[in-house]
Every structure is written in structure tokens, then in C-alpha cells.
Amino acid sequence: MKTIFLFFLFLIPFISFSQNQTISLDGTTHNTSGQYCGYWFYDSGGSGANYGNNQDYWMTLQGNAAPNTHVRISFANFDIAADDTLYIYDGPSTASPLLSKHNNNYNPLNNGNTMVQASLSNASGSLTVRLKTNGSNTGAGWNATILCGQMCQSIVPQIDAVNTSPTPxxxxxxxxxxxxxxxxxxxxxxxxxxxxxxxxxxxxxxxxxxxxxxxxxxxxxxxxxxxxxxxxxxxxxxxxxxxxxxxxxxxxxxxxxxxxxxSEHIVTINPPSQLCTGDSLYISATSDPSSIAVTTSNTSLTQTEQYNTVTYIPDGPNCPQQCYGTPVTFTNFPPGATIQSASDISEICINMEHSFAGDLSFRIICPNGQSVVLDSYDNSGGSYLGQANEQDCGACTANPPGCEQGTGWTYCWSEIYPTQGLLNNLDGGTSPIPATDQIAHTNYIQPENPLTSLVG
Incomplete structure (x- = not known):
């Protein structure tokens, strides 16, 4: 009888996977230096844990022999708490120039900005990395690769505002x-x-x-x-x-x-009621998932009224009638509307000619009796208002026959627009006194008393 022994040989292949070596910034590497080109680089927590509190560790990463003398750190993940900081120095020690500092609130290394590299002016090519933490809050730290290469020239990305559209x-x-x-x-x-x-x-x-x-x-x-x-x-x-x-x-x-x-731009505008020049609008915008509606409404009115009848003012301070009025009535404001502040009054204007401005005084009086003296009587100053007619037509005579009028100029008091001064000062200067330009808003007259007395 023949006995046959069968031998089975099982060959199990072994495949060797090459894996990067690792280095961590911790108590064992603190204040050391070495060449770690091609290493994976971690904080003190390694690849799977957070770094610790109250740490202050640093180490220097050196480059290889020429030409790969300069170190680059490429970060794959980065999580440093806002009250901790990673410092990177451009050289072989913490006394080297500070290249950058990083945490989650200050220039975090993410969104495509993952590389820190030794500068062209760094002759050593080394980078010194320092992590300083406080007593609370930690993070996952970093996962980075240490690379060594040739010296790099700086690159500073900038937007081309001319060719970017819409314009930034x-x-x-x-x-x-x-x-x-x-x-x-x-x-x-x-x-x-x-x-x-x-x-x-x-x-x-x-x-x-x-x-x-x-x-x-x-x-x-x-x-x-x-x-x-x-x-x-x-x-x-x-x-x-x-x-x-x-x-x-x-x-x-x-x-x-x-x-x-x-989202979707404005598609509906609800028109306001009838408007006049100078009126103000209140604009309210509302939206839904498909549109934005704009609603307008009047909230303030600017009205101009005038007294357009010529008033003759006799030449003489001793006439029986001492006050001449030009009543102006406003009818377009809502019932009960009052002056809320002096800025509600944009200007108070007259159009007149007179040969001796110092003879005159001006007061504005409200229906309730409140008033403001715009110019007090000083009986001095011979400057003209407008192109005055100097013809003597007889004192205390209202518009006597044969007495021709001169050409009136417009003069306005205002606390809003730039003024040329008080009328009592102007009446002793340039003659005629420069007229007010209501279009360019120049040459207004300063009220002698504040218009706040008209509030209410």
C-alpha cells in the first residue's frame, strides 16, 4: 500500500505600506530643533486628541541641504481656540521675526490659505513654531505636513477691481x-x-x-x-x-x-398721494418669498406762502403809524400743525427797496402772539435795500402821487443757510446790501433773536 502525503504550501503575500513619520509639538520636543522634511506635524494632542491648557511649547523646523533649504508648513486641518495662539517665526528661534500668528479668530489657516513658508530673506530657511495656550478652552489643534523646498519669492494676491464685475x-x-x-x-x-x-x-x-x-x-x-x-x-x-x-x-x-x-429685487412700488415740491416721503419696504413691495406716504409738508401786495413805508420816524404789516396765511398744513423746532422754518423773506436800512426794524408775529425780532431799530447805517428811489415824496404820506418806486431786492432771514451777518451790521457796509440768492442759498441774513421763540 502506498501512502501519499500531500503538502499544501500557502503563500501569503505581505505588502508594505510606507507611511509618513510624525512629530508633535509637546513637552518632549519643546525647545529643540531638527530636520523633519516629509513628516506629519501635530500639536501636543497628536492625531486624535486636543492640545492641553497652560502650554507654552516651541520647536524649530530645519530645512534640508541645498537646494531644498527652506521649510514650508502645509495645514490640512486647523482648530486653535480664539484665546490661544500659534506663533510662527521666520528663523531658527523665537527671537526671529514673527512671520504670522493664528487662531480661529485671527487669520485662521483654512479656505485655501493653508501654507506658511520661510521667507526669501530668511537665510537659515528654518521656521520656529510656538503654541501658547491659557487655562480654559482647547481645540483639536492642527494636522500639517512639513515640506522642504527652494527659497520662495513673495506672492500677494490682489483683486483686479477694474475687470471684476460687479465692481467690488x-x-x-x-x-x-x-x-x-x-x-x-x-x-x-x-x-x-x-x-x-x-x-x-x-x-x-x-x-x-x-x-x-x-x-x-x-x-x-x-x-x-x-x-x-x-x-x-x-x-x-x-x-x-x-x-x-x-x-x-x-x-x-x-x-x-x-x-x-x-433675493428678488423690487417688483412693486405703491405710488404716494399727490406731492408738491419740497414734500418729504416715508418709504416702507415689505417682502415675501417672491417680491418686495415699497409703500410711500407723506409725513411732512414744505409750504411757501407770500403776501404779494406792495406796502408803502413812509420816510420818517415820527409818523402816526409806526408798524406796517404784511400778513401771510398758510392753509395747506394739517389742522393743529405747529412749529416743532426752529429748523421747521427754512427762511423768512421780503422783497423791498429802501434808501436807509437803519431806519427799519423787522419782527415776525404768529397768530397766537409769539414773535421774534429779526432786526431791531438802531437809526444808523445808510446802506440801501435794493435799488432805492431817493425821491422825497413827503413824510408820513402813503404812496403819494408822482412818487416812483425803486426796484426791490429779495432779502431772507434764516438759521439753516449760511448768512452774511445781522442786518444792523450790514446797514453800515456795502450799499446796496447784497440780495439773498435763494437758488444757491447764499447771502442770507442772521436773525437778531433765535427763531426758537416761534416753537409751538
Missing amino acids: HVENGFTYIDICQGETITFAALANASVFPENDILYHQDASNCVFHWVFGDGNTADGQTVTHYYAIVGGYNVFLTITDNHGCVSTQQLYIRVRMA
């Missing part, structure tokens, strides 16, 4: 683009010396050898110096631009634009 504008230091629903935005970036301030020191940079990467804030991105984008949903969006040159150097300064998109 600045509010409180931030750039905004406002659009209506359905509009498409054209984003354009500059590629001049302000974007590449160190151009041609080591190599050449221009739009043709750089990648312009836009992050639109709605989950979409695009590459190009000029791109267009359409937002499907009404809201606000943060747009970021990063530029990478042909040496792999990335802009470390962030270009941030805020897009504000309004």
Missing part, C-alpha cells in the same frame, strides 16, 4: 461684492509687481506660470486669473484666492472677498 467696494476694511439673485460674478486677479514684489530675484513670476485658485464658499472652486461664478442660493459667501507659482511657492497672505446676494 470696501466697507470697514473688507472687500464686498453685492449682487441680486440670478446675477453672475466675474472675478479677476491682478498679476503685476504688487502681486509679485520679489519677482526676478531668484526666478520669474507672472500670470502664465502661476495657478490662480478660487474658493467660492459654496462648495465650488475654479482656476484661472479671471473666472466667472453663479450662486444658486441667496445668502452670503466668503471667497478666497490663492496663487501658486512654478516653484510650488504659495501665497501666504490671504485675499478675502465677501459676496452678498439679495
Whole structure:
């Protein structure tokens, strides 16, 4: 009998996966330095935990031999609490120039702005990283890659306001683009010396050898110096631009634009009642998901009334009649309306000619007896009002036969418009006294007493 032994050989293949080495900023690496090019870089919590409270750790990351002498840190995730700070120094110690500082409220490393790199002026090529935390609140920290490469020239992304449409504008230091629903935005970036301030020191940079990467804030991105984008949903969006040159150097300064998109524009305007020149309107806007309605209503009236009959004022201070009135009646204000403030009175005007302004005084009197002296009698000052006729027609005679009138000029008192002074001062100066220009609002006369006495 033959016995046959069967031997089965099972071959199990082993595949070796190469994995990046890791380094963390913690108590074991504090105040040390080393070459960690190609390492994954974490905070003291490592890849799975938060960093701790009351920490102040720093370490120096060194570059490789030439030409890859300069360190770059590329952040994949970043979460540093607002009251903690990550400092990055441009050199081999914390005494080196501060390159940047970061937390969730101050220049967070996200939205396409994920790279920090040693500058062209940094001869060592090293970066020193320091995390300083307080006694409360922590975060997940960071997950980054340490890269070593050639020296980089600076890249400073800037918006091309001329070729961006709609045109961006600045509010409180931030750039905004406002659009209506359905509009498409054209984003354009500059590629001049302000974007590449160190151009041609080591190599050449221009739009043709750089990648312009836009992050639109709605989950979409695009590459190009000029791109267009359409937002499907009404809201606000943060747009970021990063530029990478042909040496792999990335802009470390962030270009941030805020897009504000309004819903459907105004489609209905409810007209106001009949308006007159100078009337004011109150505008109220209401909206529903499909439209905005604007309703207008009158809330104030500006009325002008006049007394248009010539009043003759005799030449003489001793006439029996000492006061001459020109009553003006306003009929267009609502019943019970009163003067609420002196600014309710825009101007009080006369059109007259007189050969000796110092002979006159002027007072405005309300129906309830309240009054204001606009110009008091001083019996001095010979300046004319208007083009006066100096003919002596007889004292105390009202409009005597054969006495021709001169040409009246308009003079207005106002506390709103610029004045040329009190009439009692003007009557001793230029003659005739300059007339008021009611169109250009110049040469008004200052009331001698405040118009607040007419309130009520």
C-alpha cells in the first residue's frame, strides 16, 4: 500500500505600506530643533486628541541641504481656540521675526490659505513654531505636513477691481461684492509687481506660470486669473484666492472677498398721494418669498406762502403809524400743525427797496402772539435795500402821487443757510446790501433773536 502525503504550501503575500513619520509639538520636543522634511506635524494632542491648557511649547523646523533649504508648513486641518495662539517665526528661534500668528479668530489657516513658508530673506530657511495656550478652552489643534523646498519669492494676491464685475467696494476694511439673485460674478486677479514684489530675484513670476485658485464658499472652486461664478442660493459667501507659482511657492497672505446676494429685487412700488415740491416721503419696504413691495406716504409738508401786495413805508420816524404789516396765511398744513423746532422754518423773506436800512426794524408775529425780532431799530447805517428811489415824496404820506418806486431786492432771514451777518451790521457796509440768492442759498441774513421763540 502506498501512502501519499500531500503538502499544501500557502503563500501569503505581505505588502508594505510606507507611511509618513510624525512629530508633535509637546513637552518632549519643546525647545529643540531638527530636520523633519516629509513628516506629519501635530500639536501636543497628536492625531486624535486636543492640545492641553497652560502650554507654552516651541520647536524649530530645519530645512534640508541645498537646494531644498527652506521649510514650508502645509495645514490640512486647523482648530486653535480664539484665546490661544500659534506663533510662527521666520528663523531658527523665537527671537526671529514673527512671520504670522493664528487662531480661529485671527487669520485662521483654512479656505485655501493653508501654507506658511520661510521667507526669501530668511537665510537659515528654518521656521520656529510656538503654541501658547491659557487655562480654559482647547481645540483639536492642527494636522500639517512639513515640506522642504527652494527659497520662495513673495506672492500677494490682489483683486483686479477694474475687470471684476460687479465692481467690488470696501466697507470697514473688507472687500464686498453685492449682487441680486440670478446675477453672475466675474472675478479677476491682478498679476503685476504688487502681486509679485520679489519677482526676478531668484526666478520669474507672472500670470502664465502661476495657478490662480478660487474658493467660492459654496462648495465650488475654479482656476484661472479671471473666472466667472453663479450662486444658486441667496445668502452670503466668503471667497478666497490663492496663487501658486512654478516653484510650488504659495501665497501666504490671504485675499478675502465677501459676496452678498439679495433675493428678488423690487417688483412693486405703491405710488404716494399727490406731492408738491419740497414734500418729504416715508418709504416702507415689505417682502415675501417672491417680491418686495415699497409703500410711500407723506409725513411732512414744505409750504411757501407770500403776501404779494406792495406796502408803502413812509420816510420818517415820527409818523402816526409806526408798524406796517404784511400778513401771510398758510392753509395747506394739517389742522393743529405747529412749529416743532426752529429748523421747521427754512427762511423768512421780503422783497423791498429802501434808501436807509437803519431806519427799519423787522419782527415776525404768529397768530397766537409769539414773535421774534429779526432786526431791531438802531437809526444808523445808510446802506440801501435794493435799488432805492431817493425821491422825497413827503413824510408820513402813503404812496403819494408822482412818487416812483425803486426796484426791490429779495432779502431772507434764516438759521439753516449760511448768512452774511445781522442786518444792523450790514446797514453800515456795502450799499446796496447784497440780495439773498435763494437758488444757491447764499447771502442770507442772521436773525437778531433765535427763531426758537416761534416753537409751538
